[in-house]
Amino acid sequence: MRCRSCRGDAVIEIRRHHAAFCTEHFFTMFRTQVEKAIRRHQMMAPGDRILLAVSGGKDSLALWDVLLDLGYDVTGLYLGLGIAEYSDRSHDVARAFAAKRRARLLTVDLRRDYGYDIPTAGRRGSRSTCAVCGLSKRYVFNRAALEGDFDVVATGHNLDDEAATLLGNTLRWQTDAIARQSPALPGRDGMVKKVKPLHRLSELETAAYAFLRGIDYVVEECPLVAGNTQLRYKEAMNAIEQTSPGTKSQFFLGYLERGMPLFRSEDRAELRPCESCDQPTTGRFCAFCRARAQILGHRLGTDPGADLEPSDREVAQELSEEVLPAEIYARAAR
């Protein structure tokens, strides 16, 4: 295989583009796709203070790498989930990357700062482990961005993530979640602007980028993710992509172009401050405070039981504006 740009030896083939690239031109293509995403969706401007959600995996570190190279002012935020060696290794990797690139890394630790960790939450609460983890992440990132006066929260969601989430939301016709699955959600009512600059790049591409750039990242999956619905949607998309290369990108980018406008009216969530923490919510207490109270055995407010048992739909509209993982709707399957 020859590089599309220079005809030199190719190191990677991108089937949906009918193209192969050498290392150097793969980097160029990768950065171009990130720039295109940023430009098309007006994700960030040069002076913006960007808070990047860093897990220590290939996606978040690849994104950090590209955004720094493009000259953006990016601070990483690592959230300690307390998942034993997996979390320790993730934190080490994030710290090492920050040190090497002289970038600032903030750390929030769920156990230290909020009194619980994810394995405990999965056992004690009424939500699945993945649901409470996703909820915690969205809450902590938004709150840290508000408190640190950041303009944008960036996450490393790639094309495979977005296509799988869209598939899950579409299979259930969760029209409100579909409406909110934009790669750039403007800020409003206490919600910081959220962007996903890797949404045009596949999982294979972010992995190849991190590997070829010599970035040390955590290769292992989270040990708690087994049976995760999202993984099954990814498998289904991969099976179709295998015989029809380009399906994922056609699905997600086609949604942005032709689907999203039809769903706009379905995003009806009205936000107000949570009575416990002041973060935005559609109810009296936000989903995070309710989940945390349940995990810690606390009571929220003076009216016992009030607002403690929200419907799945309320949970779905809560807090994030962002698309929630499929699991949050499937508490029964815990």
Add this chain to the structure above:
Amino acid sequence: MRCRSCRGDAVIEIRRHHAAFCTEHFFTMFRTQVEKAIRRHQMMAPGDRILLAVSGGKDSLALWDVLLDLGYDVTGLYLGLGIAEYSDRSHDVARAFAAKRRARLLTVDLRRDYGYDIPTAGRRGSRSTCAVCGLSKRYVFNRAALEGDFDVVATGHNLDDEAATLLGNTLRWQTDAIARQSPALPGRDGMVKKVKPLHRLSELETAAYAFLRGIDYVVEECPLVAGNTQLRYKEAMNAIEQTSPGTKSQFFLGYLERGMPLFRSEDRAELRPCESCDQPTTGRFCAFCRARAQILGHRLGTDPGADLEPSDREVAQELSEEVLPAEIYARAAR
């Protein structure tokens, strides 16, 4: 396993309903689902003259069987596709069923009545074999219904068919095709009303019904179907259904309830009579006449080349109002 209704020995388990049934109560459940579909979508009234598209497979014969038992006036229409032994056996089976139930069966033969057969069409035309077959069926059934003064055309599409088609249309965000994927499309401008009374029943259920009712049907798949895109969507849906029973039905019935209203405005096709055959079309000549002219090497109209090379989108809007198979968009993959 015990029957949900009578606690007798069950012969079939329906996982998405968390239920099992004995033969008798399975028949009852099956008929109830057909009646529910007919009622909810006002598919047909007792006095209506119904033309049923009969392929000789489990779905069309199961539907014929139920509709006759429910007292409807149903005439079968068998379309000879000219696919060697497969077509011969299909015709025999359809004739035997009609004779046994003393029902009327009409026959149209593509070779005899239109000058080509499907294997030839697949080799000669610019469309895939499955695309030209689907196009021919929709054309012939609509035309026969108009000429025979029928009120409704019924087809045996089951839940698996509809979910796979919806998945294909959604993966491409073919919003006009999505808008038209109703199980009951009202008649208009030369298009006879089209209904799909089996859309609430899975492929497994129609097969079980036909088998348990002792209906002789063609078990083999069409020999030309290998590599069909629709089959791959079915496989993807089956993989998800396997771990999340109910996904197909949630997807398709959820679409009818929550998705379809959002797509209504996307069905913008305006129909007028084809200049060659008078059947409805969005262009000057209908897709069927164009395909047939191409297959037979004829020229349509006086303006050479006029309207002979429609875009994929035009083809998609043409003639049917019904959802077209995925293949029709994928002529390049022929």
